[in-house]
Amino acid sequence: MQRRxxxxxxxxxxxxxxxxxxxxxxxxTLRVLTHSSFDLPQEQLAQFEKDAGVKLRLIKAGDxxxxxxxxxxxxxxxxADVVYGIDNTLLPRALAAGVIEPYTGPAAQxxxxxxxxxxxxxVDYGFVTLNIDKAWFARSGLALPTSxxxxxxxxxxxxxxxxxxxxxSPGMAxxxxxxxxxxxxxxxxxxxxxxxxxxxxxxxxxxAYYTEFTRNGGTRPIVxxxxxxPAAEVFYSKxxxxxxxxxxxxLRGGVFRQVEGVALVKGGQxxxxxxxxxxxxxxxxxxVQQSLQTTMWMYxxxxxxxxxxxxxxxxxxPQAHDSPSSAEVAAKSKAWVQRWTRVVLK
Amino acid sequence: xxxxxxxxxxxxxxxxxxxxxxxxRLLAEGLAPTVDAGPLRWFEVxxxxxxxxxxxxxxxxxxxxxxxxxxxxLPIAWVLARLDFPGRTLALRLxxxxxxxxxxxxxxxxxxxxxxxxxxxxxxAAAGIELMDTPWLLLYGNLFFNLCVVVRAGVDALEQVSxxxxxxxxxxxxxxxxxxxxxxxxxxxxxxASSLCLVFLYCFAGFGLALxxxxxxxxxxxxxxxxxxxxxxxxxxxxxxxxxxxxLTGGVALGHAALEKRLAAPGRVAPVPRQRPQGRAQWxxxxxxxxxxxxxxxxxxxxxxxxxxxxxxxxxxxAVLTDADTLDALWNTLRFSGLALALATALGLLHALxxxxxxxxxxxxxxGAAPAAVALLWRAAAFLPFxxxxxxxxxxxxxxxxxxxxxxxxxxxxxVLLAYPFVAKSITAALxxxxxxxxxxxxxxxxxxxxxxxxxTLPLVAPALRRGMAFAAATALGEFAVTLFLGRPEWTTLxxxxxxxxxxxxxxxxxxxxxxAGLLMLLALGAFALIEGxxxxxxxxx
Numbered sequence: 111m112q113r114r115x116x117x118x119x120x121x122x123x124x125x126x127x128x129x130x131x132x133x134x135x136x137x138x139t140l141r142v143l144t145h146s147s148f149d150l151p152q153e154q155l156a157q158f159e160k161d162a163g164v165k166l167r168l169i170k171a172g173d174x175x176x177x178x179x180x181x182x183x184x185x186x187x188x189x190a191d192v193v194y195g196i197d198n199t200l201l202p203r204a205l206a207a208g209v210i211e212p213y214t215g216p217a218a219q220x221x222x223x224x225x226x227x228x229x230x231x232x233v234d235y236g237f238v239t240l241n242i243d244k245a246w247f248a249r250s251g252l253a254l255p256t257s258x259x260x261x262x263x264x265x266x267x268x269x270x271x272x273x274x275x276x277x278x279s280p281g282m283a284x285x286x287x288x289x290x291x292x293x294x295x296x297x298x299x300x301x302x303x304x305x306x307x308x309x310x311x312x313x314x315x316x317x318a319y320y321t322e323f324t325r326n327g328g329t330r331p332i333v334x335x336x337x338x339x340p341a342a343e344v345f346y347s348k349x350x351x352x353x354x355x356x357x358x359x360x361l362r363g364g365v366f367r368q369v370e371g372v373a374l375v376k377g378g379q380x381x382x383x384x385x386x387x388x389x390x391x392x393x394x395x396x397x398v399q400q401s402l403q404t405t406m407w408m409y410x411x412x413x414x415x416x417x418x419x420x421x422x423x424x425x426x427x428p429q430a431h432d433s434p435s436s437a438e439v440a441a442k443s444k445a446w447v448q449r450w451t452r453v454v455l456k
Numbered sequence: 457x458x459x460x461x462x463x464x465x466x467x468x469x470x471x472x473x474x475x476x477x478x479x480x481r482l483l484a485e486g487l488a489p490t491v492d493a494g495p496l497r498w499f500e501v502x503x504x505x506x507x508x509x510x511x512x513x514x515x516x517x518x519x520x521x522x523x524x525x526x527x528x529x530l531p532i533a534w535v536l537a538r539l540d541f542p543g544r545t546l547a548l549r550l551x552x553x554x555x556x557x558x559x560x561x562x563x564x565x566x567x568x569x570x571x572x573x574x575x576x577x578x579x580x581a582a583a584g585i586e587l588m589d590t591p592w593l594l595l596y597g598n599l600f601f602n603l604c605v606v607v608r609a610g611v612d613a614l615e616q617v618s619x620x621x622x623x624x625x626x627x628x629x630x631x632x633x634x635x636x637x638x639x640x641x642x643x644x645x646x647x648x649a650s651s652l653c654l655v656f657l658y659c660f661a662g663f664g665l666a667l668x669x670x671x672x673x674x675x676x677x678x679x680x681x682x683x684x685x686x687x688x689x690x691x692x693x694x695x696x697x698x699x700x701x702x703x704l705t706g707g708v709a710l711g712h713a714a715l716e717k718r719l720a721a722p723g724r725v726a727p728v729p730r731q732r733p734q735g736r737a738q739w740x741x742x743x744x745x746x747x748x749x750x751x752x753x754x755x756x757x758x759x760x761x762x763x764x765x766x767x768x769x770x771x772x773x774x775a776v777l778t779d780a781d782t783l784d785a786l787w788n789t790l791r792f793s794g795l796a797l798a799l800a801t802a803l804g805l806l807h808a809l810x811x812x813x814x815x816x817x818x819x820x821x822x823x824g825a826a827p828a829a830v831a832l833l834w835r836a837a838a839f840l841p842f843x844x845x846x847x848x849x850x851x852x853x854x855x856x857x858x859x860x861x862x863x864x865x866x867x868x869x870x871x872v873l874l875a876y877p878f879v880a881k882s883i884t885a886a887l888x889x890x891x892x893x894x895x896x897x898x899x900x901x902x903x904x905x906x907x908x909x910x911x912x913t914l915p916l917v918a919p920a921l922r923r924g925m926a927f928a929a930a931t932a933l934g935e936f937a938v939t940l941f942l943g944r945p946e947w948t949t950l951x952x953x954x955x956x957x958x959x960x961x962x963x964x965x966x967x968x969x970x971x972x973a974g975l976l977m978l979l980a981l982g983a984f985a986l987i988e989g990x991x992x993x994x995x996x997x998x
Contacts, residue, residue, distance in 0.1 A: 169944060175686070184861075187859070321563055329573075
């Protein structure tokens, strides 16, 4: 009896899983490749599908680096028609591999608060920088560091956690910031000093923030995160805090501007090309530019787009950033990661 | 004779299509001579100090974990199989929960105990003992995940031991200890070897917990392959590493298959009845087992449950339970796991029956060497999904079937691939200890092969089947394959949802993740209860 029951449950599950696949015969399906942090309100996406008369198929392909590599690897038979989430660190690689086709529609012509190489439309930007646990610093009485060099001093021993640039995009961005801000040789000298001073390396942002950061039970009161994280802490807090428990620490050589864009995939289905253009325009529309601020925690790229209140109050943009030129990033990033691994881990 | 050869066909096709072909495709891509990459450095693994350290460390931690798991797992298995005490069934089920818990949540649990701010970690840290970034925490994490594999196998094995033989040994004057070594140990060794092989492969090729708990220094070779493929797209060097890994792990899998085959001792008998603990020694053993189980498996889980309850009652965790996303994720988890379980069970059964058919076709005579080798290879093939680096499979699949990317078929195939070896291994072991005479008797009495299978073989291997299915279900429920194999947002499962919440800052996200982890554990317990049924019934069957 029990077995028969189990089988009928399994059959019901099988039926419900397979049925939608059989019915998938909608007019145009637009395949959108994104990184796993892509997040927009469901209603907004549904409205787009209705207005544009297309069926969206979002494909999440891991983090931005992994996604870019999947795109490059499958360029002979692309797995998507349009790609969102390629940023200024990964774009040179994608362009060199020739997986992107320039887009020249209205969104590409309008002025943007942050730009990318021609043909790729910027959608949003953000800053990778240091975050501190305010309560920890208040408790310990330790003064905030005023330069990256301070962090190599004994007083700041074992206080910083960073992500491995080989496996994490904020980790990569922070490495680039140190190189952009201090110069290549100086930067690696700093990393060597940091190794001696007990810098902790986590695999990715989540591990760093949720297992190493003091705010979540770890031992490190300084973490590489985003300039918008303090705002997100307020947004996702219990009784809507008025002040964020974390704060940004903008140091020279410690701020990287990450610009994310959307682009056409070379070799995508010709039938979906028009829909792909509509999707690109959609990402730069006022609605999306507003909502992405509190779903993906980035700043809108559309010049003059209004800021969400929580971002305005708790995620002030840094005055300066230290990003190396994209030509340099394209030529050297692989070698830099290898050198970093040698200096910090080996 | 012919239809027997068809048994392995389906699992063979499956393995070839979703595992072997993609990996070969990626290796072909990586090993093809290219202009800019330069010659491949085949022996770099052994020449580069850093890489060699990683390989040796991977090996060492896997071996140490196996030894510890055997040392701790065997007494626990004996207690659970031989002694009758309240909460025994629950303990058996709770034991499998670590398998379901997402890596990162498990890490949160372990850190809540042993971390610098943890219940036990804080006093230790105050005493100057820091556990973070030491291999101890990693080994602890390995045990947390893998102890259940050894214990479950041990319990099953001990339930197959012949009661009259143990009784006979005792009557002839053997001490309980001697009876164990001479009667029980030989009977359970193949089962234990099988589970230890799994543990070894899990730890050696392990990915998740090692990285979170061990820190970057203790990362395994698999991590290196992942980095090379997913982030640096250096397929050449990744392929070289993957081939070395395959040689090492494949060797282990083959060695184990040979051992299992040789140790297999068919003999079907009345199991030793469980009894209330008697005497001081048994009570002591019971308490030691309970203590070890608590310290290794239950404590981190309790830490998670405590944090989940705290989030639910005091924090903002309650909101997530009524979220539309959560309901969708719950439904996805149920249907993907259910479907994967059904397919994994079918494939696993076929694989195991294939092993038996091939064994039967390779009689011990001089000309039987080739079929025997085939049988052995097929036996070892059940380990393939654990032996091959999963990131190479994922990228290979993309290259091979770009049109199928983000298709449900590929997603389910990924689940099945990771779940079915549990069923295959479990049933292979059960069939090994099943004398051929049973089926032969039924056949002599006129039963057709299918009927023999349905009425004789299946009921006899039912407990093993249920155990394999429980592990398969646990794998499917906790699996994070979705991201490796390209997922769609509408296919978010509970596990992926947990990671999504942990991908953002803020207390509400942490609370939500913890509550969801609690929900996942409840779901898993329900699934185990459904699959394993009432244990008393099993006992009567057996």
